[in-house]
Amino acid sequence: MYRKLPTVQTWFRLPSNSEVHSAMLNTSTLRGASMTPTEIRTTRLLLRAAQIGDLDAYFKWFSDPDVMKYEILSPHTNIKQTKYFLDEVIESPYNGVLYFSVCIPDPAVSNNRRGRSKDRPPMIVIGRIAIRGEEEIEFMLDRQYWGKGFAFEMADALLKHFWATLPHDVVKADVDPRNERSLRLLARLGFEVVGKAEKTFETHIGWCDSVYLEARRPVG
Numbered sequence: 001m002y003r004k005l006p007t008v009q010t011w012f013r014l015p016s017n018s019e020v021h022s023a024m025l026n027t028s029t030l031r032g033a034s035m036t037p038t039e040i041r042t043t044r045l046l047l048r049a050a051q052i053g054d055l056d057a058y059f060k061w062f063s064d065p066d067v068m069k070y071e072i073l074s075p076h077t078n079i080k081q082t083k084y085f086l087d088e089v090i091e092s093p094y095n096g097v098l099y100f101s102v103c104i105p106d107p108a109v110s111n112n113r114r115g116r117s118k119d120r121p122p123m124i125v126i127g128r129i130a131i132r133g134e135e136e137i138e139f140m141l142d143r144q145y146w147g148k149g150f151a152f153e154m155a156d157a158l159l160k161h162f163w164a165t166l167p168h169d170v171v172k173a174d175v176d177p178r179n180e181r182s183l184r185l186l187a188r189l190g191f192e193v194v195g196k197a198e199k200t201f202e203t204h205i206g207w208c209d210s211v212y213l214e215a216r217r218p219v220g
């Protein structure tokens, strides 16, 4: 979700991929306390740093009009666009800290074969999640894996990691009001609506509005 970057006041045209990606990933310093790359495991998922081998999976979602509908960028038509994005994620000091690729065990490999191997079972990448600028959550899941609770599982895990490792009290989100799946997910995660604005972004689907949401550090 790149929605926060260009504002109506400062950006009167559709940005190029490179402009958006650079703005999105421009993280000169880590503001938070002692953060080191890590892996996060949940019941069904592994969240780990992005790798160049994730490129085909990323291109699958970045080129999918359903997945990209409420993004500022239009769906990627060339894998080079996705590679530019992925390279910047990989080079960011936040990769594996607050930017993660989300993996599941490869369903094409049977449980028996997985159990027999001493090595880590083969995984496939089904999505990505990040808290950009130590402030704004963004997520994207392969269309094939929507409606299975994976997005909740990955976002819940990242939020718990964030509260545990950083001193900040708020995580924000900026969502198109028509993006019902995203709004349902954020509500389930405990986000509350704190504001709304009209015509905040002009994107590949025309003018879009914003719903602003916040989650606050759990008490206790």
Ligand SMILES: CC(C)(COP(=O)(O)OP(=O)(O)OC[C@H]1O[C@@H](n2cnc3c(N)ncnc32)[C@H](O)[C@@H]1OP(=O)(O)O)[C@@H](O)C(=O)NCCC(=O)NCCS
Pocket: 001, 066, 067, 068, 070, 139, 140, 141, 142, 145, 146, 147, 148, 149, 150, 151, 152, 153, 174, 175, 176, 179, 181, 182, 184, 185
């Ligand atoms: C936003 C997005 C990540 C949400 O994905 P999602 O799969 O709908 O979200 P969840 O993982 O929370 O899944 C919830 C659904 O799974 C169902 N589900 C099935 N098994 C489940 C389980 N084991 N646990 C929880 N929910 C489960 C829920 O009932 C729910 O169904 P519903 O959508 O009919 O209410 C996804 O739509 C997406 O990638 N969109 C494109 C990118 C985008 O818009 N990003 C946000 C920009 S602001």
